[in-house]
Amino acid sequence: MRIKWNVVIVALMALSLIVAAGCAKKTTTSAPDTKVEVKDDTTWTPPPTKPQVDEAALAAEAEARAKSEAIEELSSVTIHFDFDSYVLKEEARAILALKANIMRKYADVEVVIEGHCDERGTEEYNLALGERRARAAYEHLVILGVDPGRMKIVSYGEEKPVDPGHNESAWMQNRRAEFVVQ
Numbered sequence: 001m002r003i004k005w006n007v008v009i010v011a012l013m014a015l016s017l018i019v020a021a022g023c024a025k026k027t028t029t030s031a032p033d034t035k036v037e038v039k040d041d042t043t044w045t046p047p048p049t050k051p052q053v054d055e056a057a058l059a060a061e062a063e064a065r066a067k068s069e070a071i072e073e074l075s076s077v078t079i080h081f082d083f084d085s086y087v088l089k090e091e092a093r094a095i096l097a098l099k100a101n102i103m104r105k106y107a108d109v110e111v112v113i114e115g116h117c118d119e120r121g122t123e124e125y126n127l128a129l130g131e132r133r134a135r136a137a138y139e140h141l142v143i144l145g146v147d148p149g150r151m152k153i154v155s156y157g158e159e160k161p162v163d164p165g166h167n168e169s170a171w172m173q174n175r176r177a178e179f180v181v182q
Contacts, residue, residue, distance in 0.1 A: 074181055075178075080172065087136070100141050116130055119171070
């Protein structure tokens with residue numbers, strides 16, 4: 001029985017050697033013998049910084065834009081009059097108050113106030129009425145604190161109609177005072 005055990009032990013040892021030989025580490029060479037150097041030629045640059053905001057330039061730009069809009073408002077709104085009248089209506093007084101605020105704020109702005117009439121009446125009468133309309137707006141602006149030296153008046157009478165029609169609607173549009181910024 002001892003022999004059987006010896007044979008079993010020898011068989012197990014042989015089997016272990018075969019298994020161990022089969023699992024032996026194998027070496028392979030796939031890398032070339034030369035060394036590879038990696039060079040990085042790029043340089044690091046920091047991310048761009050935020051540009052400095054010039055507060056004074058922004059404020060000046062905003063002021064210039066506000067002045068441009070104010071001048072547009074000053075010259076775009078027209079006041080109208082009743083037939084054969086140069087009396088300022090409440091709506092015209094409110095418009096002139098806004099114009100006076102703009103002119104007081106921007107002391108370098110000068111304006112020409114143009115008086116206009118509809119086609120009814122003689123040329124001389126309409127020139128005189130146009131001048132009275134322009135003067136009424138001028139005097140109201142002076143009362144509201146605008147320097148009279150910054151304003152001029154001119155009358156065109158019936159010479160420059162907004163609407164060339166010959167009806168009440170056209171005549172109503174032509175009875176006006178306009179403001180032209182110099």
